[in-house]
Amino acid sequence: MTQALLHIITKRPMKENETYTQYLSHKPEVQGFFDPRTNTISYVVADFKTKKCAIIDSVMDYEPHGATLFFESADTIADYVAKKGYEVEWILETHVHADHLSAAPYLKEKLGGKIAIGKYIVDVQKIFGKVFNEGTEFERDGSQFDRLWDDGDEFMLGSIPAFVMHTPGHTPADMVYVIGDTVFAGDTLFMPDFGTARCDFPGGSSETMYTSAQKIFELPEEMHMFMCHDYLPEGRTEYVWETTIGEQKKHNIHLKEGTDKNRFMQMRNERDSKLGMPRLIIPSIQVNMRAGEVPKNDTGNMELKVPVNSVFSRKG
Numbered sequence: 498m499t500q501a502l503l504h505i506i507t508k509r510p511m512k513e514n515e516t517y518t519q520y521l522s523h524k525p526e527v528q529g530f531f532d533p534r535t536n537t538i539s540y541v542v543a544d545f546k547t548k549k550c551a552i553i554d555s556v557m558d559y560e561p562h563g564a565t566l567f568f569e570s571a572d573t574i575a576d577y578v579a580k581k582g583y584e585v586e587w588i589l590e591t592h593v594h595a596d597h598l599s600a601a602p603y604l605k606e607k608l609g610g611k612i613a614i615g616k617y618i619v620d621v622q623k624i625f626g627k628v629f630n631e632g633t634e635f636e637r638d639g640s641q642f643d644r645l646w647d648d649g650d651e652f653m654l655g656s657i658p659a660f661v662m663h664t665p666g667h668t669p670a671d672m673v674y675v676i677g678d679t680v681f682a683g684d685t686l687f688m689p690d691f692g693t694a695r696c697d698f699p700g701g702s703s704e705t706m707y708t709s710a711q712k713i714f715e716l717p718e719e720m721h722m723f724m725c726h727d728y729l730p731e732g733r734t735e736y737v738w739e740t741t742i743g744e745q746k747k748h749n750i751h752l753k754e755g756t757d758k759n760r761f762m763q764m765r766n767e768r769d770s771k772l773g774m775p776r777l778i779i780p781s782i783q784v785n786m787r788a789g790e791v792p793k794n795d796t797g798n799m800e801l802k803v804p805v806n807s808v809f810s811r812k813g
């Protein structure tokens with residue numbers, strides 16, 4: 498883990514004496530889209546009154562054996578947005594995903610909207626710019642995105658107030674979006690019976706994840722919470738992706754309220770040491786750190802690199 502990249506979380510999402518009332522009184526329309534190839538749930542979040550919407554964590558389909566891109570998942574979202582008559586304001590990423598490629602540029606081209614991610618994307622770009630031996634043409638300043646969020650930044654989704662929380666741990670740049678009374682968790686917490694996201698990617702930290710979870714737990718318990726992934730823990734046969742802050746505090750198997758920090762870190766680190774790398778990590782990171790654009794070679798063709806025996810390599 499790179500110590501210099503650990504961010505100390507000091508800023509609260511709310512200013513002193515401010516309440517969450519203004520958020521709790523707004524209920525966005527939320528539609529989840531489960532992608533069975535990557536276990537990702539993408540969301541369309543909309544303001545019923547103004548028909549403005551945001552798309553969160555979209556998926557560009559990728560078949561790795563033949564390196565083939567296709568857009569089944571993104572087209573399902575685009576069709577839904579068109580059918581509902583929504584206008585896309587934001588295409589939001591919770592972080593640089595390692596398990597799927599983002600369809601953000603494809604959806605922006607089709608539907609409009611601004612692509613946004615957390616400002617610590619620059620740290621991720623620095624780390625993986627090195628890993629992939631990128632040249633100077635790969636900018637490490639986040640300029641590929643339309644907007645870089647800072648912790649606590651506020652925005653409106655139509656008439657619904659929203660804000661962004663910096664929640665590092667899984668990666669240094671993870672963000673949680675709070676839109677009205679609804680929280681989009683990204684890869685921080687998973688469903689209470691599955692626990693938390695892994696913290697062993699470069700720049701990740703189980704200690705920071707613990708702190709981020711405490712920050713999330715300061716949100717009102719009645720807020721709805723939607724997960725970015727579900728992997729069916731033992732004993733459950735149906736995919737689910739919605740819970741509440743209160744349920745997480747009471748029941749999260751890794752991090753429920755009162756969990757000792759060292760115990761969590763020990764559990765998370767041990768578990769992570771046994772996990773294999775996600776199937777699509779090598780293409781995903783190269784594409785997602787470019788806001789979903791596939792890099793091109795000198796002839797203008799799309800081309801990805803495969804570093805061998807790198808930070809991605811695990812035996813067995």
Ligand SMILES: [Fe+2]
Nearest residue numbers: 593594595684
């Ligand atoms: Fe992730």
